[in-house]
Amino acid sequence: MPDGSFPSTPAPAAPAAGGSFTLGDFCIDEYKPIKVIVVGAGYSGILAGIRFPQKVPNVEVTIYEKSAGVGGTWFNNNYPGMACDVAAHCYQFSFEEKKDWTSFYPSGPEIRQHAEEIVEKYKLMRYIELQHEVIAAEYNSAEGKWHVRVRRPNPETGVPEVIEDSGEVLLLAIGCLSRWKWPDIEGLSDFKGELHHTAGFATSPAKWEDYAKPWADKKVGVIGVGSSAIQTVAALQPRVKELKNYARGKMWLSVPFAGDKIAELIGRDLMRADNLSFTPEEIEKFKNDTEFFRTFRHTIEDDFNSAHAYTIRGTEMQMAYRDACKQFMEQKLASKPWIKDQIIPDFPVSCRRLTPGPGYLEALCSDNTELVSTPITRVTASGIELSNGQHQDLDVLICATGYDTSYQLPFAVKGRNGVDLNEKWKPHPVTYLSVVVDEFPNMFMSLGPNSVIASGTLLPLLEYQVGYAVQAAAKLQRERLKSIEVKAQALQDFDQYLEAYFPKTVFSDKCRSWYKVGKEDGRVVALWPGSTLHGITALAHPRWEDFNYERADPVDNCMYWLGDGQTYNEKTLTGDRAWYLRPPFLDIPPIPSE
Structure with missing residues (x-):
């Protein structure tokens, strides 16, 4: 259907009840295939392409990107002077070590190039479909799958066409600053x-x-x-x-940030706008002295994560930082x-x-x-x-008038019973920990509402948001579940937390900000309610008790996923059958010195 609509979703079949229990004819780790559909190939989508195959066995990943290249905002923007306003060494994944940044605040093209290098390094183009714009997504309750409609140029003729795809998991990685708007000025x-x-x-x-x-x-x-x-x-x-x-x-x-410490490490005065480029000698030292590079990076990141108090009204740090900035x-x-x-x-x-x-x-x-x-x-x-x-x-x-930050998505996303996400998010979006929404099973978000950081650095939180979706997908597969859906009460509780948190912060003061959808007053819809360290700690270990589940198999026994009592390596006499004696599974406790 060219308008992006889907046929109505049939009611889910009831699981078989009663009767004797029969063991499954599969090993406990003989996982069924699972497909993940990712919308967007910015940093979140790139990370998803790395982590899902790494962490989830027997997984198929497809990443749909509407643009002609990867990198998200760093591909789609090309304005004069475009650059990152966060220290370069903090703008990379935790597991990456880019040592040749040319400037303390790298240019947009340099960040885009880094994104392309990561895609090439991890061979992610096998998952990425460029110039493929998702125009609709709808959850089918009976199947436990997301169906998406995608507009693309025909591979042979170049004429626009619409194709369909489906998968058990949907990750929205479209970002919050991707839909720009003109100012409302007469003439x-x-x-x-x-x-x-x-x-x-x-x-x-x-x-x-x-x-x-x-x-x-x-x-x-x-x-x-x-x-x-x-x-x-x-x-x-x-x-x-x-x-x-x-x-x-x-x-x-x-x-x-970290100006004094960076001055100690490399003798650099960051107060001067003409003193932000790294010298060839400094870059070579980063490349050749791994310990120095890691110390430099850790020092900056540590300092960025030490300033949470300046976001709280009336604190000594807020007052001191105001004086310093003035x-x-x-x-x-x-x-x-x-x-x-x-x-x-x-x-x-x-x-x-x-x-x-x-x-x-x-x-x-x-x-x-x-x-x-x-x-x-x-x-x-x-x-x-x-x-x-x-x-x-x-x-x-x-x-230079910014973006639509209302979190009204540019395409229809419909959850259980046809609930429309844009309608559900009026007058403002409500989520659970910024990553999931009730009535939208098996759907996860990165950089969704209340997910941006004002204290700390963004990429660590982004990693944990994607990691949250990866853990949930692994649970779906491991426990043979059809759906995982957050409870409505959990959203209400998180919403209460937001409403209690922000009034004590500077973000609720009277100022026009995209944090508040461009208004001077009102609800803070963009920011995580806390620091980066607070956010990644909250997302590191999901509270599975905050979710409802449906089993994939028509068996009225929650232990059916245990299978036939053996693992695949035992069944086939292949692979390592003493893996628990090797890292990373081997966990050696420290021995007290006294």
């Missing part, structure tokens, strides 16, 4: 110059430095004061004739001190997403750049009209 479509959205530059295959060359003698405007706007302004300032940054809000820029910004703005009143906020540090923004404040202080805090009335054919009546001519207008 935007009337602009006759070049009009861009920062997320729209992905359509250009060129490097941003190349497509920005014609702007050298142009008047360029950038709307926004979030991370992408800050990076765009810093990158374009030395490359254009005039630059105006339209900012309706204010923004804290952070003092670099002093940092005032020093950077010393040549144009009046700008500090336009940009330094009254709300606490981290109420909005915090970013280091290297080079941004320096750009604002340059002669060809102006920070415009007067509200925009409308866009005209030739520029922008402000609320004070002033008109500013522009040749190029770039909207």
